[in-house]
Amino acid sequence: MSDTEPRDFIRQIIHEDLESGKHQQIVTRFPPEPNGYLHIGHVMSICLNFGVAAETGGRTYLRFDDTNPGKESEEYVEAIERDVRWLGFDWEDRLTHASDYFEPLYDAAVSLVKMGSAYVDSLSADEIREYRGTLTEPGKNSPYRDRPVEENLDLLERMRAGEFPDGEMLLRAKIDMSSPNMNLRDPALYRIRHISHQHTGDAWSIYPMYDFAHTMSDAFEEITHSLCTLEFEDHRPLYNWFLDQLKPAHRPRQIEFSRLNLAFAITSKRKLNALVEENIVAGWNDPRMPTIAGMRRRGYPAAALREFVKRGGVTKKDKLIEMGVLENCVRENLGDESERRMAVLRPLKVVLTNYPEDEVEMMEAMNHPGRPELGTRQLPFSRELWIEQDDFMEEAPRKFFRLKPEGEVRLRFGYIIRCDDVIKNDAGEVIELRCTYDPDTRSGTGTSDRKVKGTIHWVSCAHAVDANVRLYDRLFTVANPNSADDFHAVLNADSLKTVVAKMEPSLAALAPGQPVQFERLGYFCTDSEEHTEQAPVINRIVTLRDSWAKLEKQAMQQQG
RNA sequence: UGGGGGAUCGUCUAGUGGUAGGACUGCGGACUCUGACUCCGCCAACGGGGGUUCGAAUCCCUCUCCCCCAGCCA
Numbered sequence A: 001m002s003d004t005e006p007r008d009f010i011r012q013i014i015h016e017d018l019e020s021g022k023h024q025q026i027v028t029r030f031p032p033e034p035n036g037y038l039h040i041g042h043v044m045s046i047c048l049n050f051g052v053a054a055e056t057g058g059r060t061y062l063r064f065d066d067t068n069p070g071k072e073s074e075e076y077v078e079a080i081e082r083d084v085r086w087l088g089f090d091w092e093d094r095l096t097h098a099s100d101y102f103e104p105l106y107d108a109a110v111s112l113v114k115m116g117s118a119y120v121d122s123l124s125a126d127e128i129r130e131y132r133g134t135l136t137e138p139g140k141n142s143p144y145r146d147r148p149v150e151e152n153l154d155l156l157e158r159m160r161a162g163e164f165p166d167g168e169m170l171l172r173a174k175i176d177m178s179s180p181n182m183n184l185r186d187p188a189l190y191r192i193r194h195i196s197h198q199h200t201g202d203a204w205s206i207y208p209m210y211d212f213a214h215t216m217s218d219a220f221e222e223i224t225h226s227l228c229t230l231e232f233e234d235h236r237p238l239y240n241w242f243l244d245q246l247k248p249a250h251r252p253r254q255i256e257f258s259r260l261n262l263a264f265a266i267t268s269k270r271k272l273n274a275l276v277e278e279n280i281v282a283g284w285n286d287p288r289m290p291t292i293a294g295m296r297r298r299g300y301p302a303a304a305l306r307e308f309v310k311r312g313g314v315t316k317k318d319k320l321i322e323m324g325v326l327e328n329c330v331r332e333n334l335g336d337e338s339e340r341r342m343a344v345l346r347p348l349k350v351v352l353t354n355y356p357e358d359e360v361e362m363m364e365a366m367n368h369p370g371r372p373e374l375g376t377r378q379l380p381f382s383r384e385l386w387i388e389q390d391d392f393m394e395e396a397p398r399k400f401f402r403l404k405p406e407g408e409v410r411l412r413f414g415y416i417i418r419c420d421d422v423i424k425n426d427a428g429e430v431i432e433l434r435c436t437y438d439p440d441t442r443s444g445t446g447t448s449d450r451k452v453k454g455t456i457h458w459v460s461c462a463h464a465v466d467a468n469v470r471l472y473d474r475l476f477t478v479a480n481p482n483s484a485d486d487f488h489a490v491l492n493a494d495s496l497k498t499v500v501a502k503m504e505p506s507l508a509a510l511a512p513g514q515p516v517q518f519e520r521l522g523y524f525c526t527d528s529e530e531h532t533e534q535a536p537v538i539n540r541i542v543t544l545r546d547s548w549a550k551l552e553k554q555a556m557q558q559q560g
Numbered sequence B: 001u002g003g004g005g006g007a008u009c010g011u012c013u014a015g016u017g018g019u020a021g022g023a024c025u026g027c028g029g030a031c032u033c034u035g036a037c038u039c040c041g042c043c044a045a046c047g048g049g050g051g052u053u054c055g056a057a058u059c060c061c062u063c064u065c066c067c068c069c070a071g072c073c074a
Helices: A009-019 A040-055 A076-087 A098-114 A126-134 A148-158 A210-220 A230-246 A269-277 A292-298 A301-312 A323-337 A505-509 A547-559
Strands: A026-032 A059-064 A095-097 A118-121 A169-173 A189-191 A205-207 A225-230 A254-256 A260-261 A319-321 A340-343 A347-352 A360-367 A376-381 A384-388 A408-411 A418-423 A428-440 A458-460 A465-472 A496-503 A516-518 A520-526 A537-543
Touching: A009 A040, A009 A254, A009 A260, A009 A323, A026 A040, A026 A384, A040 A076, A040 A225, A040 A260, A040 A292, A040 A301, A040 A360, A040 A428, A059 A076, A076 A292, A076 A301, A095 A169, A098 A189, A098 A205, A098 A210, A098 A230, A118 A148, A148 A189, A210 A230, A210 A537, A225 A230, A230 A254, A230 A428, A269 A347, A301 A323, A319 A323, A323 A496, A323 A520, A323 A537, A360 A465, A376 A428, A376 A505, A496 A505
Parallel strands: A026 A059, A059 A095, A225 A254, A260 A319, A340 A516, A347 A428, A465 A537
Antiparallel strands: A118 A169, A169 A189, A189 A205, A347 A384, A360 A376, A384 A458, A408 A418, A418 A428, A465 A496, A516 A520, A520 A537
16 A cells, blocks of 8 residues: 555554554454355455455454354355455464354353353243333343342353253343443343354354354454444444453454445345345356355456455445446456457358358467567468357448448458348348458558458357357346345346357367457356366356447437 | 434545545547557536634534344344
């Protein structure tokens, strides 16, 4: 970070704490619950937590907040580790679990009981809800609230020993049932769950609640700045209450920031899970999903995701960032990084009537217009070619400078051709174009300075490689599907289209995960799950900007 | 109607009593063997009303709107 770049409010606090000597080193943590896959919102938290530590020579823990067995699983643990690593962050030897601290956590709970700050309640879940009051009315004390310390200690011990069924007893903090902050109305500390834990097996039959486990885990790990999202803002008094009561050697500070919401995307684990469970998408890593795994499979570079988050900033204001910002980051990265190739998504045959039947010429094509060091490749050119259906119009508007009857166009890295005849089937659809080429206009020869306005891409029929290409679009039709009553009603029915494309031969050997630009179309990569060299499956990462498409769209709207 | 937060171009974000700036989008143009890239230009904001001050996005008062909280979820 340069000196001129403004710092967000969290980085300001951190730098002040460093300068004042309050902390020698910054320690943060990223604490996901392993009950789902990480999504774009988590990317922000990861970049923030790992970022501020890395920038200041501090360190960051990857801590699994695994306090609710039954909802959590090892599959998610592995996916989360993979995703964080892929994003470019390293926790080194600091991979921990809240469950690593179950023993000291229990000790802390015992301490609270001993100091009269916690008690075992025997009210049912329903009764507790009734006793809690409402937003505008205070709650009332549980009749078990004043159990003697010895009795509480005994009950807690027996809870741990598994003597009671689920829900029979509950350890609660003794704070204030009339607090206007609901979190302070004697929040639960430990609940009974006779269920085995993915990490601790059957060692426990009671499990700590988030607020307690999270606060104390932060303290145990000597976290200096515990960064979380806004919805935990009114948990902070409880966070601080634990610290005030238990006075751990280290006192972390919680700071909240607003979550990152992406327009046209959902970032609720519940809803994401529903998309998967209902087979609306093909899994957590479906390329349409806003999950890290999905975006990786789609072909979004990790660097583009990091840049996106950086542009979003860190504030306390609710945000809904336009999809275009993300796509722009992806294009920017890929434009520099990826080699160019040619492929035709919706093929239309062109026959060059004046080109020799059996001749094949090799055309030299640049792999990147801005980076000559990436070299060139040879493209076979022959009498029969595929061009894009969209690149021909029988009745073209004035500004359409692609191929039209009697019109001329340049074939990229090839010749200028002229359209002589249009061949149609019985249904009246154009199925073939008869064209002539101008032998004096071969690319790179400089034998002709003849210019035409349009340049289109092509693939030689005889040499083309077929590929299933998946064209993705946003999953939802509204900017904020998070707030829709029923997300099913706002699903985009056309979020996935598949076409059989014709690709230049060099693409048959496209390395897995290697993004390329199909000239004039967009960025593409092989699908990590289904692609084989024999049966290529390619994902479209993002289209190129297309000012022609924009013009067309406007024209359509003007016509109504 | 209890408590906790938040309001700056369409979107995101700077600003910390002294010319409201940047990015993305949009619009117009240049360039182009990718209608891409690049370059140039333009449009566009301090939620409302009062006050303090030579001067207010910034300080004070007031109003309005938005978000979060009543799990033995995190």
